[in-house]
Amino acid sequence: MFPPKALLGNDRSMAPQSPTAAGPLVAIGGAEDRTSDLEILKQVFSLSQPDSREVAVIATASGIPEQILPIYATAFGRLGASRVHALAIQSREQAADARNVTLIRQSGVIFFTGGDQLRLTSILGGSPVLEAVRTRLATGAVVAGTSAGAAAMPGTMIYNGCATDALRKGGVNMTFGLGLVAGLVIDSHFLARGRFTRLMEVGASNPEQLGVGIGEDAGVIIHPNRVLEAIGPGHVVLIDSRELAHTNIAELSMGEAVSIEHMILHALVSGHGFDIDARRYLDADALATCLAEAP
Amino acid sequence: MFPPKALLGNDRSMAPQSPTAAGPLVAIGGAEDRTSDLEILKQVFSLSQPDSREVAVIATASGIPEQILPIYATAFGRLGASRVHALAIQSREQAADARNVTLIRQSGVIFFTGGDQLRLTSILGGSPVLEAVRTRLATGAVVAGTSAGAAAMPGTMIYNGCATDALRKGGVNMTFGLGLVAGLVIDSHFLARGRFTRLMEVGASNPEQLGVGIGEDAGVIIHPNRVLEAIGPGHVVLIDSRELAHTNIAELSMGEAVSIEHMILHALVSGHGFDIDARRYLDADALATCLAEAP
Numbered sequence: 001m002f003p004p005k006a007l008l009g010n011d012r013s014m015a016p017q018s019p020t021a022a023g024p025l026v027a028i029g030g031a032e033d034r035t036s037d038l039e040i041l042k043q044v045f046s047l048s049q050p051d052s053r054e055v056a057v058i059a060t061a062s063g064i065p066e067q068i069l070p071i072y073a074t075a076f077g078r079l080g081a082s083r084v085h086a087l088a089i090q091s092r093e094q095a096a097d098a099r100n101v102t103l104i105r106q107s108g109v110i111f112f113t114g115g116d117q118l119r120l121t122s123i124l125g126g127s128p129v130l131e132a133v134r135t136r137l138a139t140g141a142v143v144a145g146t147s148a149g150a151a152a153m154p155g156t157m158i159y160n161g162c163a164t165d166a167l168r169k170g171g172v173n174m175t176f177g178l179g180l181v182a183g184l185v186i187d188s189h190f191l192a193r194g195r196f197t198r199l200m201e202v203g204a205s206n207p208e209q210l211g212v213g214i215g216e217d218a219g220v221i222i223h224p225n226r227v228l229e230a231i232g233p234g235h236v237v238l239i240d241s242r243e244l245a246h247t248n249i250a251e252l253s254m255g256e257a258v259s260i261e262h263m264i265l266h267a268l269v270s271g272h273g274f275d276i277d278a279r280r281y282l283d284a285d286a287l288a289t290c291l292a293e294a295p
Numbered sequence: 296m297f298p299p300k301a302l303l304g305n306d307r308s309m310a311p312q313s314p315t316a317a318g319p320l321v322a323i324g325g326a327e328d329r330t331s332d333l334e335i336l337k338q339v340f341s342l343s344q345p346d347s348r349e350v351a352v353i354a355t356a357s358g359i360p361e362q363i364l365p366i367y368a369t370a371f372g373r374l375g376a377s378r379v380h381a382l383a384i385q386s387r388e389q390a391a392d393a394r395n396v397t398l399i400r401q402s403g404v405i406f407f408t409g410g411d412q413l414r415l416t417s418i419l420g421g422s423p424v425l426e427a428v429r430t431r432l433a434t435g436a437v438v439a440g441t442s443a444g445a446a447a448m449p450g451t452m453i454y455n456g457c458a459t460d461a462l463r464k465g466g467v468n469m470t471f472g473l474g475l476v477a478g479l480v481i482d483s484h485f486l487a488r489g490r491f492t493r494l495m496e497v498g499a500s501n502p503e504q505l506g507v508g509i510g511e512d513a514g515v516i517i518h519p520n521r522v523l524e525a526i527g528p529g530h531v532v533l534i535d536s537r538e539l540a541h542t543n544i545a546e547l548s549m550g551e552a553v554s555i556e557h558m559i560l561h562a563l564v565s566g567h568g569f570d571i572d573a574r575r576y577l578d579a580d581a582l583a584t585c586l587a588e589a590p
Contacts, residue, residue: 092502092540118500119545126503126537156451156471159500160549173549174469176451176480176501185471205413205454206471207387208421242421245387250414254455254468 023047023140025181025222029188029214029234030114030147034075040219040232041072044144045079045109047221052108052141053082058133060089060123061115061148068113076109095127104132109142112149114188118159120152121177130178143180147188150214153180158187158198167197167204167260169252174202181222183276184210190237191215203241204249204258210276211239220268225294226276229287230268238266240279318342318435320476320517324483324509324529325409325442329370335514335527336367339439340374340404342516347403347436348377353428355384355418356410356443363408371404390422399427404437407444409483413454415447416472425473438475442483445509448475453482453493462492462499462555464547469497476517478571479505485532486510498536499544499553505571506534515563520589521571524582525563533561535574 024047032040045055055076059065065088073084085103089095104110110133112120124130137143143153151157157177166172185202187195190213199211214220218234230236245261252258266281268274273287282290319342327335340350350371354360360383368379380398384390399405405428407415419425432438438448446452452472461467480497482490485508494506509515513529525531540556547553561576563569568582577585 116545121501121503122499122539122542122544125501126539130503155477156469160465170455170468173465174451174471175497176469176504179477179503182450182474202470204417206416206420208416208425208474209471244417244421247417249417250411 022138022224023136023142024224025137025153026142026144026219027150027153027186027212027214027222028144028146028219029150029190029216031189031216032146032219032232033217034071038075038079040217041075042079043219043221043231044111044142045076045081047142048108049140053080054085054107055081055083055109055111056085056087056104056107057111057113058087058089059113059115060095061117061120061152062113063115065090072111072113081109089123089129092123092127095124095129098128101128101132104129104136107136107141109144110136112145112152114147114149117148117152117157117177120148121157121175124178125176134180137180150188151186152177154185155179155182156185156209158185158202161195161198163193165197166195166201167258168201168255169249169258170254171201172198183208184212187211187213189216191235196237196239199239200260200263201258203239203244203263204247204260207241207244209241211241213237213239223291223294225290227282227287227290227294228268228274228276229291230270230272232270236268238268238274240264240266242279317433317519318431318437319519320432320448321437321439321514322445322448322481322507322509322517323439323441323514323527324445324485324511326484326511327441327514327527328512329366333370333374335512336370337374338514338516338526339406339437340371340376342437343403344435348375349380349402350376350378350404350406351380351382351399351402352406352408353382353384354408354410355390356412356415356447357408358410360385367406367408376404384418384424387418387422390419390424393423396423396427399424399431402431402436404439405431407440407447409442409444412443412447412452412472415443416452416470419473420471429475432475445483446481447473449480450474450477451480451504453480453497456490456493458488460492461490461496462553463550464544464553465549466496467493478503479507482506482508484511486530491532491534494534495555495558496553498534498539498558499542499555502536502539504536506536508532508534518586518589520585522577522582522585522589523563523569523571524586525565525567527565531563533563533569535559535561537574
């Protein structure tokens with residue numbers, strides 16, 4: 001019913017952009033293996049360009065960067081990183097520090113740890129460090145994040161929500177995210193914490209945005225041509241509201257139950273994919289074709 | 296401290312885009328004069344291209360389109376519109392209707408009425424009507440909106456908030472907006488309803504986004520070169536959090552009081568302006584220079 005976004009050109013809007021030369025994003029649902037087979041981290045690292053094997057790990061989201069940074073440093077070291085820059089970045093001042101900017105500029109992989117996505121946005125929003133991350137993404141670096149580091153990637157993010165039933169008006173709390181990808185919303189720990197209703201509430205409030213729910217030890221590569229690729233042993237659940245027929249959300253008082261007529265649900269396993277703009281599920285063969293055709 | 300966004304190129308991110316040929320946006324704080332001097336509506340109409348004097352009024356936000364549409368039809372008729380298309384668009388089906396898309400495509404002014412911004416997003420999100428509006432904006436049409444029609448313009452919007460003190464974690468409710476402009480958040484009825492704390496809460500959650508609070512019978516033209524121009528008898532208040540030094544928001548439980556160290560506040564009157572990306576206040580002379588230099 002609705003035309004693919006890629007057919008429409010509007011540089012100033014925040015609609016999904018047409019494909020540009022850029023690096024991949026990798027959103028991870030949290031609790032990925034960091035000490036054993038490193039399946040997901042291995043895939044993150046393997047996406048980096050051969051001449052760009054430095055890794056910057058940004059632990060802004062975490063309240064315990066001194067505990068989490070060495071774990072990732074060891075993991076990426078095992079995977080072959082030439083250097084790992086462990087960046088705690090716990091304040092606005094550090095987010096403006098030229099030394100941190102320099103280390104990000106020279107990294108081929110930039111990884112956001114988990115923690116609290118409001119720490120990420122309130123400390124990094126509008127900062128030189130965030131601009132450096134965007135610039136590196138635009139010039140081919142891999143930008144990855146787990147848990148809060150995944151949830152914060154879109155232009156708008158969820159930072160809190162009712163655990164039992166978020167499908168009540170106002171059941172999720174949202175604000176501006178890091179703005180690394182347009183046209184979707186990301187929720188992590190998706191199956192373990194039963195977060196379906198959170199993405200349904202978002203989809204009811206604005207059906208344009210694809211809901212991407214990522215399970216633990218699962219991830220999704222967002223390729224520069226805006227094709228998603230599921231990775232890892234877990235699931236990636238998609239909630240597509242574009243063809244929503246009706247919702248009562250605008251008629252309700254805060255806290256009342258939201259009705260939804262017609263959302264589309266997918267569950268991707270490793271090797272399957274999804275074309276964000278065409279809203280097309282891709283099995284392994286179709287995904288391979290899509291990725292082979294990419295510039 | 297932070298570099299202007301326009302210096303950084305990243306087409307895929309949701310950072311503010313570099314200037315492109317496009318029409319102006321006009322965000323109005325609500326309760327603009329619709330029957331007497333029409334000061335603000337006159338300015339909206341005067342921005343339209345001389346060969347493009349048809350006006351589409353979209354009343355999706357309103358629960359009483361049959362009452363509000365004739366008022367705007369009369370007002371734009373008085374101002375010289377060659378035709379006024381009164382589009383109630385109250386359902387997802389109507390938002391996909393090819394006749395509505397055609398009328399928007401042929402209009403030089405597209406005007407969103409007030410009402411409820413969640414009606415706008417839940418009905419128009421991802422629809423052909425919204426795509427047509429974006430395409431017309433990109434090709435030079437004026438897109439204006441009042442109250443809810445202004446609040447919904449950015450990529451992320453406020454749709455509800457605590458009336459007395461929104462500067463508590465979760466004190467505003469937000470979701471994806473219409474995506475017509477990046478890098479800012481808009482609140483309407485700003486002075487009459489004392490909404491300063493709403494924009495402060497948003498700025499604390501993500502300091503990148505400029506807070507634009509528009510008073511009643513006031514408006515702001517967002518020129519294609521990303522310069523704001525205040526219009527009308529009322530005030531436009533800006534809350535600039537880019538140089539935020541510290542906030543405790545990530546450390547709080549929901550409902551607890553948010554601390555903020557260092558936000559910058561401006562109040563623009565008619566004829567004054569502000570460069571969004573350079574974060575520069577423009578008096579009347581500086582604004583004239585900025586607008587004269589625009590492509």
